[in-house]
Amino acid sequence: MSDSNKRIAKNTAFLYIRLLFVLFVSIYTTRVVLRYLGIEDYGIYNVVAGFVLMFSFLNNSMSISIQRFYNYVKGEDGELSQSDVYSAALLAQGIIAVATLVLLESVGWWYINNVMVVPPERVFAANCVFQFSVLSLVVVVMQGPFSGAILSNERMDYFALGSMVDVVLRLVIVLVLPYLPFDKLISYGVLSFVVSIVGFFWYYLYCHRCFRDLRFVKDRSGILLRRLLTFSGWNLLDMFSYTVKGQGLNVLINAFFGPTVNAARGISNQIMSAIQGFSSNIVMAFRPQLVESYAKGELARTTMLMFSMSKISYVFLYMLSVPIVVELDMVLRLWLGDNIPDYTVPFTILVLANMVVSSLNTPLSQVMQAVGELKWYQIVRSLIITSILPLAWLSLKLGGDPISVFVVSFLMTILNQPVSMVLLHRHYSYSYRDYLKQIVWPCCLFSLLAPLLPMVVVRTMDSSFLRLMVSCLVSGVSSLSLIYIVVLNSSERQMLGSLVLSRLKRIKS
Template identity: 40%
Template sequence: MENNKYKRMAKNAGMLYFRMLLTMGVALYTSRVILQTLGVEDFGIYNVVAGFVTMLGFLNSAMSSATQRFLTFELGKSQTKDVRGVFSMSMNIHILIAITIFFLGETIGLWFLKTQMTIPMDRMFAAEWVFHLALISFMVNIISVPYNAMIIANEEMSVFARVSIISVVLKLLIVFMLTWFGTDKLIIYGVLSLIVTIIIFLIYKSYCENKFLDSRFKLFWDKKIFSVMISFTSWNMWGNVASVMSSQGVNVVLNIFFGPAVNAATAIATQASGALNSFVQNLQVAINPQIIKSYAAKDMLYMHQLVCYGAKYNFFLLFFLSVPILVNTDLVLNIWLGSTPDYTSIFLRLTIINILINCISAPLMTSAQATGKIKLYQTLVGGILLLNLPISYLVLKLGGEPYVVLFVGIVISIFAFLARLLILKNLISLPIKEYLKEVIGRGLLIVASVGILYYLFFILILDTLGFWLDSVFISILTLVTIVTFGVGKSERNVIVRQIKKRL
């Protein structure tokens, strides 16, 4: 745990956390201001329309994973590298994807928006504008994928931190600029968001072209690379379609049954839980290149260690951050936003529980991607995730409350995790017994210990504590429990040694 590879991952994770803290702080602040400026209805419209555009990007999501995998794999090989060829081909494919999604959006997507979604007639004009702007913004993000993948593959995470400072300043500027305009603020918000997206894309493009010679796009076509990447993407696309339909598709179903107000509650819960999940994502992004490179170098022991440690610490980190919110959800929402739409509190709790389950799957997903043999993995896991949409629709059709769809999602996530585990056992010879002991066993022990101790000390004895003291105590309790029961002796010694070294 103290060799150069781990130190580099720790440094990269630290830079990503700095980036995340900036973006999270701005996101929490701007959500409150934008909700108050736009109103609940317009806020819900923007999120459901932008989310629908994201649904159209299932092909891009699949290709993004392929680009990240193949660039990192090429860098991890000891010889016969062809990084520039992979980059240029991935850029060609992403341009084709952007054009395809634009066509689908302006035809099928626009028809669905006008005829199937529940949007007040007096706001339909603004919703259409938001749709067009979000579609263009999404196209820009598609073309930027190869540049972001190149930065991650080279493990230059400090770049994201520096660019995030610029992004934060621009997003704060948007918030203040909204109050300057007397015209339709929903449309103005869409325009300003598009401008920020374009600026950030140009910065990443300029950096990569100057830092990495292999990222200078050239007119190039390699039938072999194209065939391999498309084959990988075609199977990956099934899993991404299922994932998008499982999340954004359910959001559209909620809109059909309950209207924009419930979408606003969903958006708030998703944004808050997404801020928490970004901690885990940053850690995982720092680990992913090493997982793929270790497979390329055929270092399976190191790969297995990364999978187990990554899953375990993903869960510990997210659980530590989530516990104060889970036990004080209403107070947190009140401090953050003031008044909130109905169902926001229960949506947030259930969403956090779902991401706690999913966070331990992240290293498994990366491991499957590293092998390139994803046919069975995506077919089975994607099929399980896709069940979320029809089952959610059925329970709502039978009269279920909006939050019931989140219970459905939690059950689906558990089955998807079990499927991933069984597939990876054969795919990379993952030691299941060790994984279950280190990840699942220790995770359940932490949850049970914190739950019991909190009940005994904070409900029966210290029930009169205020929000801040309660949050501090529950955080300390969780941290002590993790260090005591969650890590092994060797890990604990390293943690203590590093703390002493810093002090």
């Protein structure tokens, strides 16, 4: 097994440990925050912080671009260095920080004081939380050049540790709230800002200690800044289209069916988000080497990484979704009790199906990010994504039920896949036949076979917590077996075998 593949496996493991740790600590932290702040103050904090977080899409698109340029320069044997990217990234993030600050201090201040419903005695506290949330976002924006350098250099262990430290600190500040003599909501806002400062210095100090070649240079930063802003602009279009689709569907559902159906969509999205984090970690582990291999001109390896990422993302998301879908009634009852909104079950099934199909699109986008020809790729994809809104409205106008909205979204997601394949093929040559043979066919076969044994368990046992556990166990074992037999090719099986053997030898020694 090559060192590069070992790094991908090791980085994926670090990121999964991070995901599970952050998930469990965050769930407990939410419970404690609710207890100490109370329902009213907790609601105020969530609305205010959520409004501020809505403006982070500017930073998200730039963060992806920064990491891409770090990896590209690292792989390319050219004039540009990582210091050039670092310098341009600092300037770009500074521009975004100022723009975010101006937008939030104008639009945000107006929203908090004129639109948001807050008890009169809590208006001052809400404004304090707003200001510290804005400052926290600015700090996170300026953290981008440093976290991007860490990710591009594949220091996933330190990145994972940073995330763990962050959630532990956020739990600690909640636990000290009862002992503070100040307003609890304001104190929570201040302490959350302090945690953001600690996070910034965590990444800043590591970069300056371990990446000594990172320094600010003015020579080429202006030219690279323009390229970075242009590249980020096309990413921004893609993110904006998904934001419009998500919020637009919420508005449509609310207008036609009321808030109860919105609640069902919210629950289905929570389930999807919990599972989708596993796919995001796979992408994060693969992305640095994919971009770097393309920059080096190693196109065969780039294609191999794209194919591997596609298969792994798809089968892992599908494997995690199967036990949830076959035992969805039991899962919802355990989580929500008897207070389950109508349409939650069909919404969740369709949202998970949409997520699994979308996972095949992400590797194509990652290769296009490496190539850098984003203009028409993002324009066409954005048109497809935003067209979901008028089509969903039309289906509802013609008498469709709420489920029809999700069916439209699922069908457009399927359409997006071949369109993205064609758009990528215009700039990056790969074999459609190999793609169908190595990805589409194994994934389709896996999708047909994986649910069979869990469904047998559901049909033959009475509904109970024991059946849920048996379903999960059977689903996991059968899915892993099918992945090895059906999905992996001979070289991937050999790679997996050598990895397992090396781990066993290390344990014995």
